[in-house]
Amino acid sequence: MGTSRTDFKDTRFYPVIFMILITVVFIGVLATFYYATEEKVRGYQEENLKQMILKLFDFPSDNIREDYQKYIIEITLDEYDYSFYRAVQDSVNLGICFPISGSGLWGTITALLAVTPDMNEIIALEIVSQNETPGLGGRITENWFKEQFRNKQIIIGKNIIKFELIPEEEKQKDNEVKQITGASQSSKAVVSILYNEMRKIASLIGFDYE
Amino acid sequence: MNKKKEIFMISAFTENSVWRQILGICSALAVTNLMQNSLVMGLGVIFTLALSGFTISLLRKYIPRRIRMMVQTLIIASYVIIVDLILKAYFPEISKSLGPYVALIITNCIIMGRAEAFAGKNKPFDSMIDGIGAGFGYMLVLLIIAFVRELFGFGTLFGYEILGDWWTGWSIMIMAPSAFFMLAILIWIIEGPLTTRKK
Numbered sequence: 131m132g133t134s135r136t137d138f139k140d141t142r143f144y145p146v147i148f149m150i151l152i153t154v155v156f157i158g159v160l161a162t163f164y165y166a167t168e169e170k171v172r173g174y175q176e177e178n179l180k181q182m183i184l185k186l187f188d189f190p191s192d193n194i195r196e197d198y199q200k201y202i203i204e205i206t207l208d209e210y211d212y213s214f215y216r217a218v219q220d221s222v223n224l225g226i227c228f229p230i231s232g233s234g235l236w237g238t239i240t241a242l243l244a245v246t247p248d249m250n251e252i253i254a255l256e257i258v259s260q261n262e263t264p265g266l267g268g269r270i271t272e273n274w275f276k277e278q279f280r281n282k283q284i285i286i287g288k289n290i291i292k293f294e295l296i297p298e299e300e301k302q303k304d305n306e307v308k309q310i311t312g313a314s315q316s317s318k319a320v321v322s323i324l325y326n327e328m329r330k331i332a333s334l335i336g337f338d339y340e
Numbered sequence: 341m342n343k344k345k346e347i348f349m350i351s352a353f354t355e356n357s358v359w360r361q362i363l364g365i366c367s368a369l370a371v372t373n374l375m376q377n378s379l380v381m382g383l384g385v386i387f388t389l390a391l392s393g394f395t396i397s398l399l400r401k402y403i404p405r406r407i408r409m410m411v412q413t414l415i416i417a418s419y420v421i422i423v424d425l426i427l428k429a430y431f432p433e434i435s436k437s438l439g440p441y442v443a444l445i446i447t448n449c450i451i452m453g454r455a456e457a458f459a460g461k462n463k464p465f466d467s468m469i470d471g472i473g474a475g476f477g478y479m480l481v482l483l484i485i486a487f488v489r490e491l492f493g494f495g496t497l498f499g500y501e502i503l504g505d506w507w508t509g510w511s512i513m514i515m516a517p518s519a520f521f522m523l524a525i526l527i528w529i530i531e532g533p534l535t536t537r538k539k
Contacts, residue, residue, distance in 0.1 A: 139404070144404055145404040145406060145407045148402065148403070148404055148407070148411075149407055149410065149411065152399075152411060152414060152415075153414060156414055156415065156418040159418065159422075160418055160421055160422070163421075163422050163425050164425060167425045167426070167428065167429035170429040170430070171425075171428045171429050171432075174428075174429075174432045178432070261440065268439070
């Protein structure tokens with residue numbers, strides 16, 4: 131029998147069968163690991179999102195679950211499969227937080243945009259996930275970049291503003307945002323996502339814009 | 341016992357993957373601005389090297405020669421994905437700060453290099469020791485570079501403040517170029533003044 135086994139190893143089927151078998155075994159192991167950790171990973175992601183929303187409105191987030199329940203109201207538009215968040219403190223409406231997303235240079239950029247209750251002004255912007263080049267486009271997560279959007283008018287009258295990009299060292303005007311040196315595509319992507327998603331959101335909630 | 345120690349010493353120091361063979365440079369440059377990231381990256385590479393070496397060695401008599409690289413990649417990738425999943429589930433903050441680099445362990449040349457050079461020809465446990473050694477040597481380099489970069493860049497080590505408020509961080513240390521300088525200086529020190537190797 132020994133010889134027939136050696137013979138089989140020499141046939142051209144052996145590598146194919148070996149590869150199929152070993153792939154099945156390893157995929158099986160990976161699938162097991164994936165399902166074992168899936169719930170934990172998702173739980174963390176949800177918690178992380180809640181914390182980000184709380185931070186956008188400067189709410190305390192030491193006890194995420196309680197604080198979230200206290201300050202944030204989730205609103206789901208079933209027909210569009212879209213959820214956004216209203217921040218309320220002592221029954222005063224502080225603002226709205228919209229999840230936004232769009233394509234960056236290498237992959238999807240997702241972010242949270244907090245605006246005033248009348249939607250005219252940006253309160254804060256937070257990047258949730260991105261796959262931009264680390265050290266270049268990845269810098270869209272840096273505070274100086276995100277902070278530029280704070281208190282900027284995004285809707286004036288009936289116009290949704292598309293921010294203009296300027297080089298890092300120049301002084302900026304109201305509708306201008308400093309782009310990241312060496313990562314103009316990623317900077318451009320963030321600005322486009324803001325504009326496109328604001329238009330989409332405006333039409334979802336029935337805001338009349340030009 | 342002595343043989344195992346020798347295997348470890350050779351792969352960790354004498355034939356160190358980074359300063360002797362100049363392998364794994366990409367990730368050595370990328371994650372070394374923080375000690376913590378370097379440590380986790382190093383541990384991830386040790387884990388992957390040890391287990392992939394062990395597995396590849398265990399299967400070495402059955403792996404058809406012509407497709408051995410495919411098989412090695414499959415095995416290495418599987419262990420890397422396991423590391424990634426564990427980090428995501430149990431150390432989410434670290435996973436987030438390492439970003440795509442964990443998944444990129446797959447492309448770390450050290451792992452494929454050890455699989456080809458050692459695991460394919462030696463016994464499973466020896467291969468595991470060799471993997472741990474090579475990973476340890478890699479981690480050592482990462483930590484040395486990260487020590488200097490974090491200390492001068494942020495004034496901290498493992499996030500603990502060392503230099504105090506008066507210190508102004510050198511932003512070059514945080515950015516990638518400093519890693520090039522640091523790595524080059526390190527290789528020069530080790531291969532130059534520190535080595536009296538006769539060729």
